Structures are given as structure tokens and as C-alpha cells.
Amino acid sequence: MAADVTAAGGAGASPVWLNEKARAKVNLTLAVLGRRADGFHLLDSLVAFADIADELSLEPGPGLSLEVYGSRAKEAGAVADNLVLKAAKALAERHDGLTLGHFRLDKRLPAAAGIGGGSSDAAAALRLIARANELPLTDEKVLAAARATGSDVPVCLQVVGRWMRDAGETLSAPVPLPPLPAVLLNPGVATPTADVFRTLALPAGTAISPDLSLAAAIEGEKSPTALIRHLDRGRNDLEPAALVLRPAIGEALAVLRGQPTCRLARMSGSGATVFGLFETAEAAVAARQAIAERRPGWWVVDTVIG
Numbered sequence: 001m002a003a004d005v006t007a008a009g010g011a012g013a014s015p016v017w018l019n020e021k022a023r024a025k026v027n028l029t030l031a032v033l034g035r036r037a038d039g040f041h042l043l044d045s046l047v048a049f050a051d052i053a054d055e056l057s058l059e060p061g062p063g064l065s066l067e068v069y070g071s072r073a074k075e076a077g078a079v080a081d082n083l084v085l086k087a088a089k090a091l092a093e094r095h096d097g098l099t100l101g102h103f104r105l106d107k108r109l110p111a112a113a114g115i116g117g118g119s120s121d122a123a124a125a126l127r128l129i130a131r132a133n134e135l136p137l138t139d140e141k142v143l144a145a146a147r148a149t150g151s152d153v154p155v156c157l158q159v160v161g162r163w164m165r166d167a168g169e170t171l172s173a174p175v176p177l178p179p180l181p182a183v184l185l186n187p188g189v190a191t192p193t194a195d196v197f198r199t200l201a202l203p204a205g206t207a208i209s210p211d212l213s214l215a216a217a218i219e220g221e222k223s224p225t226a227l228i229r230h231l232d233r234g235r236n237d238l239e240p241a242a243l244v245l246r247p248a249i250g251e252a253l254a255v256l257r258g259q260p261t262c263r264l265a266r267m268s269g270s271g272a273t274v275f276g277l278f279e280t281a282e283a284a285v286a287a288r289q290a291i292a293e294r295r296p297g298w299w300v301v302d303t304v305i306g
Contacts, residue, residue, distance in 0.1 A: 025116030029234030034207030040167035083122035091145035112190035114269030123156035
């Protein structure tokens with residue numbers, strides 16, 4: 001994914017800023033296959049990315065700081081607890097003499113929403129630091145910092161479709177996906193991931209095998225219509241637990257499924273965001289407009305997932 005460098009020219013020029021998009025993560029499928037003795041759940045999830053994003057910038061320099069602004073800055077919580085700083089510190093602990101600097105985060109995605117906003121922000125921070133220090137994203141110290149920051153951070157690091165397995169640390173080779181016109185919908189309720197897994201109440205020491213036939217069917221699929229049919233065989237195993245905690249998610253799914261051109265509606269991650277897939281961008285736009293008129297207080301966007 002291309003990233004930007006901005007600088008003002010001339011005497012007294014502004015400092016160079018490195019810029020990255022932190023795109024929304026969408027779990028097109030999410031199977032929970034078991035729970036390890038250490039408490040972590042075993043997942044098998046096809047992850048893709050929407051073309052809506054937070055924006056993160058870095059002014060490389062001494063020290064480490066972060067300012068958060070934008071339409072959803074208040075939802076991001078205390079700056080000191082932000083995953084951008086956690087990721088930067090995790091990499092600095094593993095790499096002596098690392099150049100860090102000042103981050104600016106334009107927060108646009110809803111928090112605790114199942115679309116990896118914080119994890120994607122953290123991954124964008126690692127990409128920026130890696131660029132500032134001429135480190136490849138495949139550097140083991142970068143990968144270790146991603147794993148230390150959060151389960152969803154490794155899959156967000158390179159912003160390509162992949163199967164995410166185990167507790168998030170095992171990633172497949174990139175899975176090319178055709179662009180999928182979509183609508184993302186959030187009914188305005190936060191859904192903390194830990195609460196959803198707690199409600200799932202899966203006993204430790206259990207494990208089943210993934211459905212490799214689904215992965216094989218999706219691999220190399222170039223038709224959006226055929227891909228949606230394959231995805232319909234999948235599921236999100238966190239959906240029932242999330243519905244217990246946040247019944248509004250069920251209402252959001254019903255609203256999407258009520259759109260005549262919606263081909264598949266499912267929850268992403270641990271919720272509360274749900275997504276609907278459509279065969280054309282025009283159908284997605286029309287659905288977004290209809291939902292926005294019907295539910296003016298909800299967050300709804302049309303986008304492309306790929």
C-alpha cells in the first residue's frame with residue numbers, strides 16, 4: 001500500500017511528515033475452533049480491509065508522543081493507553097537506537113466496533129517507524145512488536161487479505177480477493193472483545209480442525225458474485241455471544257438483510273459493526289442512503305472490501 005511523505009519547501013520549511021492510512025479490518029469469516037490452556041482462543045478467520053480508514057502521521061524525531069483528533073477522538077480513550085504508543089514502545093524495546101517521534105492520529109473509525117480500529121492504528125504506527133528507520137516489515141523485531149501489541153495487529157501490518165489463525169499469530173500467504181462493494185453499519189454501541197469471548201464461555205483445552213475446503217474454494221476466486229457464495233458457507237462464531245450482550249447488533253443485521261440487493265450480511269470481529277456485501281457499488285450506495293435515512297443516528301458507510 002502506498003504511503004505519503006509531506007514537507008513544505010523553502011527556508012524554515014515544515015518538518016517532514018510520514019503518512020499512513022489505518023484501514024478498517026473486516027472479518028469476512030470468523031470460526032472459533034477452540035481455546036488453549038493459556039486462555040487464548042483459536043481462530044480461523046478470513047480478514048480483508050475496507051477502503052475507509054483512520055489517518056496516522058509521524059514526524060520522526062527524538063522522544064515519543066501522540067495527539068489524537070478527529071470526529072471520533074473521544075472514543076479513542078486516554079492517549080497514554082493508545083495502541084499507537086504501545087506498538088511504538090514494543091518495537092523500541094526490541095531495537096536499540098530506534099528513531100520514534102511525534103504521531104498525529106485523525107480518528108475516524110468507531111472504537112470497540114469489531115473493525116480493528118486500534119489494531120490498524122498500531123500496525124500503521126509500526127509501518128511508519130519501520131519506514132523512518134529503513135526496516136523491512138518482515139523484520140522479526142517488527143513482527144514481534146506487532147504480536148506483543150495485540151492479536152489483530154499482525155494481520156493489519158501489511159494490509160492484504162489473509163487467513164488469520166491460532167490466536168492471531170499465524171498468518172497465511174496473501175489471499176487475493178476481488179473488490180467487494182459493501183456497506184458497514186454500526187448501531188452506536190461499543191462491544192468490548194473480552195466481554196464477547198467471556199460470554200462465549202468456551203472451555204479451555206478444546207480444539208477442532210478448520211474447514212480447509214472453504215479456504216481452497218476462495219483461493220484465486222476472481223468473481224465477486226462467486227466469492228460471496230463461498231463466503232455464505234462461512235460464519236462468525238462470535239455473533240451469538242455478541243447478540244446476547246448487544247441486541248442492537250441483531251437489529252443492524254436485520255436492517256442490512258432487509259435491503260433487496262444485499263447478498264450477505266454478517267458481523268465483523270466481535271461487533272458491533274456488521275457488513276453487507278453487494279454485487280455493485282451502485283447497489284451499496286443506494287443501500288447506504290436508504291439505511292441512513294431510516295437510522296440517522298447510526299454509523300453507516302458504503303465502501304469496497306478487498
